Amino acid sequence: MIKHLKSAADLDAATATLILDTAGEMAALAGREVKKLPTLRGRTVVNLFYEDSTRTRISFEAAAKRLSADVINFSAKGSSVSKGESLKDTALTLQAMGADAVVIRHPASGAPHRLASWVDGSVINAGDGTHEHPTQALLDAYTMRSRLGKIEGLKVAIVGDVLHSRVARSNVLLLTTLGAHVTVVGPPTLIPLDVAAALAPGIKVTYDLDSVLADSDVVMMLRVQTERMQDSYFPSAREYSRRYGLDAPRMRKLPEHAIVMHPGPMNRGMEIAPEVADSSRSTIVEQVANGVSARMAVLYLLLGGKA
């Protein structure tokens, strides 16, 4: 098993499949009266969060606690971080406390890579800048497999601000590894010039959302930050929504079985219409539940549990 999970590229198909299978076993646990395993008793997992992300932090916290680990939440606010302590000094502090795993969320791309050079424990990337968010990709893959029975051969459209999206990068890498056919969709300003060469040569790029809907098994909508308008990536929220938003008429073009995903938090009415988000095709709430299972699987396997 790999030691760190810094990028979805760290996962080959066998490892990724093992994590998804393990997540399935963890999910079965959620149905029991006592939702706890003793596996990580005595181990310490630190949640080191330099960005506000209640959703991801509590997901990791629940995952670690269900495995009986001791959890320390270390957030940038209300700690020495806000007094300007460097990442390296924080890392050395965590090292001295004997952290077995550090889950890090950070606004700077590559912060997990730096951290991994300073601590002995496992480093799990919980989202770094505009780089990656590999556990999000795992929970998304788990969700697809649960709903559609497989990943290999699925046609997945990832729609929106690919340029700034760590969710998109990790999903492109993981889904390609697992044999899905990925198309990235968005305005040309938000699709990196070399995206296929950079991430996965097999992926397709299109600027026309309508052209891919009829042939998609999965449509994954990315969160679009409205401040991108100020930087001339697109003219207005209204125009963005008209060209790249998933509304009810567009949803009707999807095949019967197709699902709609969103990593949250959503801009309802911008990239996704409320009636789409709340439809039976939407997996948005399931994704949250699956997040705990996927993160349990990652912690369990990285910290030496046997599958």
Next chain:
Amino acid sequence: MTSYLLKGVSVLGGSPTDLLIKDGVIASGGGKADETIDATGLVALPGLVDLHTHLREPGREDAETVETGSRAAALGGYTAVFAMANTSPVADTAGVVEQVWRLGREAGLVDVQPIGAVTVGLAGKQMAELGAMATSAANVRIFSDDGHCVADPRLMRRALEYVKAFDGIIAQHAEEPRLTEGAQMHEGEVSTRLGLTGWPAVAEEAIIARDVLLAEHVGSRLHVCHVSTAGSVEVLRQAKARGVRVTAEVTPHHLLLTDELAASYDPVYKVNPPLRTGKDVEALRQALIEGVIDIVATDHAPHAVEDKECEWAYARPGMVGLETALPVVLSVLGEQWELIAERMSRAPARIAGLTGHGTDLSPGSPANLTLVDPAARRVVDPAELASRSRNTPYAGTTLPGRIVATFLRGEPTVLDGKAVK
């Protein structure tokens, strides 16, 4: 003054001869000397001249001082360095440039020639007192806002024109700021994969294209700092073919390293302009050989540990380079001594109008020279650097050539590969 006889030295790779250094100049014929140095197998080059050095004093003496930077320069084979203006306070007045110049004289290891800022505080708004710096004791001739681009086209035009009165030259840091907001590394496949904001090649090329047209329009001289892209080379090639008075430099690191190194997220590889692709490296090497790029300049940029041992995005850009420049150039060009002397000594001295440096090692010339052992190999160890900073991208790399001795006006600054003081 101690005289030195360099026995069996190869001047620019020529057949072994004896070179007598006496009273600060190269003496004619052989003759007796106080000290004899066995220079068998060593190559003598005119002392190297660096048009682009950051010495950090005043303001960041924890990263480098004029003295420590001078020592690093001497150990790298340099006899003159041009100190960039982005100190704190900025070298935008006669007072600051004279202070740096005086500190250089006190250190006495290389000639330290201050570069003056083009605009007050490097802010790009108001022209600094260029004339006062030119007529100061520091005798400034090169002006640069390096670290920042003189982005305002009208201000750039005026600066190019204004310095004609004292034969000055504007050295432009070519970076269109609106195209590089938040930029972290070369924009391309690697930046996309790493999720780091891209610094597109066009941001450099667009400014160079504009500036060569401005220089042509007003008939002024322009020098382009740290050219880093294949496209910039083409713009320069065309401008030179038209007769525009433009010169350009390339750094050793842009001749050797590529953007793939950013994949480690180790900010020791973060530099501005950023490391580019293999294609760019190839074009820069070719341009240096052909003379489209006139000189190698180090852009020696020392940084304190805490400014590099951090997240990539928060790290300061820059690499130390004085002590590794000649070995890197040797590894890129091979033992083309005539070419190396031209690109690292004569041409930079000529561009700067610096007399007494970059001259042939013939009788009567000032004894500014360096002795290189081309057969030696060295594994770069950051801990051994004389610079106060350790941010070299070559740690653990084996590079050819060792600087054995350097003489400044006949006085050794380096002997046996060690600084004399």
